[in-house]
Amino acid sequence: MRLRVAAALLVLAGPAAAQPRDTLTIGITQYPSTFHPNIENMAAKSYVLGFARRPLTAYGADWRLSCLSCEALPTLENGGAERETTPDGKQGIRVTYRLREGLRWGDGTPVSSEDLRFAWEAGRDAATGFGPAEFYRSAYELIVVDPRTITLRFDRVTFEYASMGDFQPLPAHIERARWQADPRAYRTRTAYDTETTNPALWNGPYRITGVQPGASVTLDRNPTWSGAAPHFRRITIRTVENTPALEAQLLAGQVDMIAGELGLPIEQAIALERRTGNRFRFTYQPGLIYEHMDLRHDHVALSDRRVRQALLLATDRAQITERLFGGRQPVAHTSVNPLDPMHDPQVRQWPFDMARARALLDEAGWTPGPDGIRRNAAGERLSLEFMTTAGNRAREQVQQVLQGMWRNAGIEARIRNEPPRVFFAETLSRRRFQGLALFAWISAPESVPRSSLHSDEIPREERNWSGQNYGGFRNAEMDVLTHTIPEQLDVAQRRDMWRRLQAIYAEELPAIPLWFRSDAHVWPQWLDGVRPTGHLNASPLWAEEWRVR
Known part of the structure; x- marks a missing residue:
């Protein structure tokens, strides 16, 4: 996540x-x-x-997974997790969690298995719009063992089976009735926002x-x-x-x-x-904070991989990080941070090369117009809306620098920024941006980026806009990798799969990588x-x- x-x-x-x-x-x-x-x-x-x-669980400052509201992490060794065969004949796993004693909601009501059951039921209903969708799809059954214990049954075995990510109890005595009244309208009726x-x-x-x-x-x-x-x-x-x-x-x-x-x-x-x-x-x-630009893959220009590559070649990231950030933000070549054990140091890199950027744009059919901005055969200008979070001085400076660099390649960037709460909740989540969106992903150690790269995670109305593949990237091999990497328990084989994922990312550029941030x-x-x-x-x-x- x-x-x-x-x-x-x-x-x-x-x-x-x-x-x-x-x-x-x-x-x-x-x-x-x-x-x-x-x-x-x-x-x-x-x-x-x-x-x-x-x-239930979280990664600490030592990057190790630990229990926060549970008594102990379930493992195959301690019996908290058990392999099994699903009713469909798949290799699955059942994972049992016991809530800590004494956990209470602020009104004194005990935090219970029913609160976890409600969170699971709401998440399983696509109309609710919870994410990540894959977690709720895979967790096909929740069994209440006792008031503080549940067992989740998953239809596949993953190396991260003990991590519950964003799955956490919701106060059923407050929220269940609101959700049952209309799951699709629950987003606007939840007490978390109305009370x-x-x-x-x-x-x-x-x-x-x-x-x-x-x-x-x-x-x-x-x-x-x-x-x-x-x-x-x-x-x-x-x-x-x-x-x-x-x-x-x-x-x-x-x-x-x-x-x-x-x-x-x-x-x-x-x-x-x-x-x-x-x-x-x-x-x-330093951390797993990836500054990048999402882009619309159904845009007339950005749908062409050569244009995406040209954008990156026309971006002097090393100069930007040196001048604006004192060299403290290492250039990113994919979304996987060098601090992550699955980072591939041999992944393809795109150094600044304006001549090569112009050649790729020529090859893609975008030729310079009388004002220097390129046009295609239909006369459409290579003009991209460029958005980020308004008020963030660093990002706004980056926008201005990139606007100048890209103009030298014949690409026009039209800056239009919004307050973060609008930018994230509406423009990105509902895929209303029309070109490029500059922001950061923050991830957990060895976090498989299914939610941002799998084609099933493209937000759409029928799923109530859940999913984080805002650009609409589609790649069949990436879909397979982001689904199967978690199922590979052998670290060496998993690293090979991660290496392939990064190779595809660097070639196809589902997003434009910039740098890894330090907080x-x-x-x-x-x-x-x-x-x-x-x-x-x-x-x-x-x-x-x-x-x-």
């Missing part, structure tokens, strides 16, 4: 050490488009819900107690939380989509910290560190216990460990 965002601390007279610090204000650059855990995959939502929800401050929705160390749409989310300690007691009485997450404005709020004390997961571009953070000395703590966390975390000197992960499971999933030094 991949992901794609108010009260300030009062400064009183007297020594800082004498001031009680029981509140924390965090700045991020995006606001969630929804608060429902299973609808839309957006980093801003993942970050906020990390304080208020606990999934966001209802305590019954939250089972983490914090619960959402206040929402200012587009501006802030307030979280207070959850009195029903049975885990380690969190230090902060209240956490406020403030959305400031303009990164210079976010920096200004930090310096003015209106926010205490800027979350690295959704914060300042790295070059802005480096400059800030130079100016402020040791006023703040800075941590630069810049900016914390006050008095904050301790925050552990950046560098992958899709964000640091707030362990917020009960955050403390004042």
Whole structure:
């Protein structure tokens, strides 16, 4: 699975050490488009819900899978997982999870197997629009063993069978009736968006107690939380989509910290560190964050692989990363990060080559017009809409640089940006962009990119727009690989399959790879216990460990 965002601390007279610090204000650059855990995959939502929800499993800062709301990871060795033959005669597996004792929703209702059963039933109905669709298709049966134990039966065996990803309990006593009334309309009727401050929705160390749409989310300690007691009485997450404005709020004390997961571009953070000395703590966390451009594969020009290759050849990524990011963002050649054990260092690379880019465009039938912009035989201009998240200074700078580079190749880029909550929830999810879309994927270690590369994951209305293959990429061999790689338990053979996947990606260019990002975390000197992960499971999933030094 991949992901794609108010009260300030009062400064009183007297020594800082004498001031009680029981509140924390965090700045991020995006606001969630929804608060429902299973609808839309957006980093801003993942970050906020990390304080208020606990999934069954997650990858920690050590990149190892662990239980969060379950007692133990099921394995073939401990008997929690068992191979079996499905009723259809396939090789399958049954996986048993037992919820931790004492887990409760914020209204005191125990978190139970019925909450997992409801999440599974809703996910199995395509009209609901939950993702990832493949998980719910493969999990063909859920058995309630007892009030805290379930067994899931899958119709195939995968190396990641113990990871439940985004599958997590939903409060059936609140949500089931809303869903049953009309599964297709559930997206707009869920209590997560109509009653966001209802305590019954939250089972983490914090619960959402206040929402200012587009501006802030307030979280207070959850009195029903049975885990380690969190230090902060209240956490406020403030959305400031303009990164210079976010920096200004930090310096003015209106926010205490800027979350690295959704914060300042790295070059802005480096400059800030130079100016402020040791006023703040800075941590630069490399991770599985892939900056790229999705593109419409049914576009008259972008449907031609030669045009996609020409775009990449006309993009001087090494120069951009050096000039804008101080060389701290390594150039990407596919979506697989060199930090990932399945990265292929021998994959094909596309160095900057303007002459070759122009030759490919000529070959594809796009010839220069009188204004320098290329046209095809029908007289259509090679003009591409180019979108990203408005207010992100780094991305907007990248757009302007690319606009100039591509014009030298005869390609016109028309920049049109939107606020992140609109860009992700509407334009991308419903495939309304018309050319190029610049954003980042955040993934888990060895995360098979089925949701963004398999043709069955192209969002469409009959599936209520689930899926993350926004560009509409179709490749039969890629479909086979993204489906079968998880089924290969032998690491060496799986690595061979990953190598082939990366070769196809580098040749076909389902998206234009740019670079792999590092996150810049900016914390006050008095904050301790925050552990950046560098992958899709964000640091707030362990917020009960955050403390004042």
